Amino acid sequence: MNMIKVRPARELRVAFARWAVAQTPKVRTCSTNEFEVPPRLFTYAPEELLIGSIVDGHRYRSPLEDERLAAASQVRTGIPEEPLPLLPDSAYGPDAVSLPEPERQLAATSPATARAAMTAAVVAVDVAAANQQPATPGAAPSEGEGADIVCGVCTRPFTTKRGLDMHRRQAHPEA
Template sequence: MNLIIVRPARELRVDFARWAVAQTPKVRTCSTTDFAVPPHLFTHLPEHLLVGSLVDGHRYVPVEDENPEWLTAVPGEPLPAVPDSAYGPGSVPLDAAPGHGALLAGAAEPGQAAVEEAATVVQAAEDAAAEGDSSDPTSPSGPPYACQLCPRTFSTARGRDAHHRQVHREA
């Protein structure tokens, strides 16, 4: 089970411990200063107990605004602009992602031969499925390797030998 390790601020340790023992089951300590909090309880932990704490070795940053305007998106609409204050010092803006269906920079468009080859493989797979053949049409077909004790056949000697060890142990 994954646990979240919380080291409450010194002045909040007693209050944090009161919260921890009030839970069912109780939240246990994992050192003299740290508590091992299950993830499902961490989401219900009062935020005032986390201010100034270390959570998994990182300083807890309180949520100042539950739903800032710039985080709200509407499906089907372009994303709202993000204020400059959301970026750290020295951040460099990236170019917008290419639109749906656009090629990444430097990627070549597939040639007609590649498209035809892919269509051939798909057609072979559909034909094999229609005939009830479950073999992979892209794999080279070799001689079938028959089991000497039952009617099964295998495409490789290794597959036949593994079958023999697993199914016909006593033989």
């Protein structure tokens, strides 16, 4: 009989073990942190004990998580001439450039103003990047506090050599 291997999340192991020994027949362990659950019994396992578990080598995704992901992935359309909602800071990547406050306020007023403000911000970033000296290929950049290391291909600045190396491998594999 095929068994389903369940490795509960660390903080739920004791609770899962209590549930397992309360079953008839008892659910067996197959390693120090993994249980073998019969398929007919797996469907009765409490959802809160399975969240965060590894089931047959895959992370368990609860139906509640699926509903949240489905709701978040629905396409939302804007209404012409209405401002877009502001996003929290956590929605932006670590290297995102924030608009200065006047442009941010303008961007919230109308789509046309938002496009103009974004264009101005992108041009300002491009001008700032163009004014920096590109790194010479093969030269060891300094790792000092706040030192800017610039990509020799696209002039994107980095604060560490490791970040620059990762960028070159991903963005410029041919270089």
